[in-house]
Amino acid sequence: MPELPEVETTVRGLRTVLEGQELTEVTPRRPDLRRAIPPDLRQRLTGATVIGLRRRAKYGLIDTDRGDTLIFHLGMSGRWRIDPGEIGRHDHLLLKTGAGHVLALNDPRRFGSLDLVDSDEIAAFASFMALGPEPLGPEFKASYLADALNGRLAPIKALLLDQRVVAGLGNIYVCEALNLAKIHPGTAGGKIARTKLGTLVKAIRAVLGAAIEAGGSTLRDYARPDGELGYFSKQWRVYGREGEHCPCGGTVNRRADGGRSTFFCPKCQR
DNA sequence: CCGACAACCTGACGGC
DNA sequence: TGCCGTCAGGTTGTCG
Numbered sequence: 001m002p003e004l005p006e007v008e009t010t011v012r013g014l015r016t017v018l019e020g021q022e023l024t025e026v027t028p029r030r031p032d033l034r035r036a037i038p039p040d041l042r043q044r045l046t047g048a049t050v051i052g053l054r055r056r057a058k059y060g061l062i063d064t065d066r067g068d069t070l071i072f073h074l075g076m077s078g079r080w081r082i083d084p085g086e087i088g089r090h091d092h093l094l095l096k097t098g099a100g101h102v103l104a105l106n107d108p109r110r111f112g113s114l115d116l117v118d119s120d121e122i123a124a125f126a127s128f129m130a131l132g133p134e135p136l137g138p139e140f141k142a143s144y145l146a147d148a149l150n151g152r153l154a155p156i157k158a159l160l161l162d163q164r165v166v167a168g169l170g171n172i173y174v175c176e177a178l179n180l181a182k183i184h185p186g187t188a189g190g191k192i193a194r195t196k197l198g199t200l201v202k203a204i205r206a207v208l209g210a211a212i213e214a215g216g217s218t219l220r221d222y223a224r225p226d227g228e229l230g231y232f233s234k235q236w237r238v239y240g241r242e243g244e245h246c247p248c249g250g251t252v253n254r255r256a257d258g259g260r261s262t263f264f265c266p267k268c269q270r
Numbered sequence: 271c272c273g274a275c276a277a278c279c280t281g282a283c284g285g286c
Numbered sequence: 287t288g289c290c291g292t293c294a295g296g297t298t299g300t301c302g
Contacts, residue, residue: 002296034278034279034296034298073296073297074295075297077280077281077294090280108281110280111278111297127297152271154273163296163297170295170296171294257273258273258274261294
């Protein structure tokens, strides 16, 4: 998935073609993704004007002048295509703008979601209720993390993937941030020294910031809305690099945690 | 509260 | 060339 940087990049890309535009045609092409798509989505969005786009965690928000907000999640394989030549079987929602652009939400695995909520009640949206702070926001600092991790014996990797602790990190950037901060992924969250938590906060910010700057990373099927691929993957320190050298000179190891691959360097991460 | 696991779904890739 | 097993960025729920 698209983790936070990819969603941020997507939102920025969509903003250039959607902001201020009327949605002249809205076409859901199937009734569900991971869960049902609101049945009245077409009716509520057709003719509305997009007044802004935002991101919360890994969700993209499209606000309209009718007081509705379309909330999308890209799951593992979702992406928006701008002016796709042909509509394929995985293009599940089509939006046409007053300027004549076509946007297609493409998601082969359909782990993504589409919701339409009252713009004034975003905070009450079920998926947002338990979300932790934005990792790039002012709330996310060593003191917050110390409180959130206090007494927790779970591995720091699992805790950082928990969207209730901090919202927006996924498997790639957790691996990257822990390597940058030189923390072993299996370390109990509550046992990390306060100064180390400060280092971790900075590492998370640095990794996410660099990825956004690079335009989002790419794995198999991620693409920017304009079709260009991101290139942050070239900068990955450990993710997907089993057997290669860590910047410290050690060798990148891979192990499974809860069914997901963890990449880390046993030499500098402890 | 915790960890492990399964489920959701399709496509890409490596091995034979 | 083709078949088969494995793996993939997430979220949600169950079970022990």
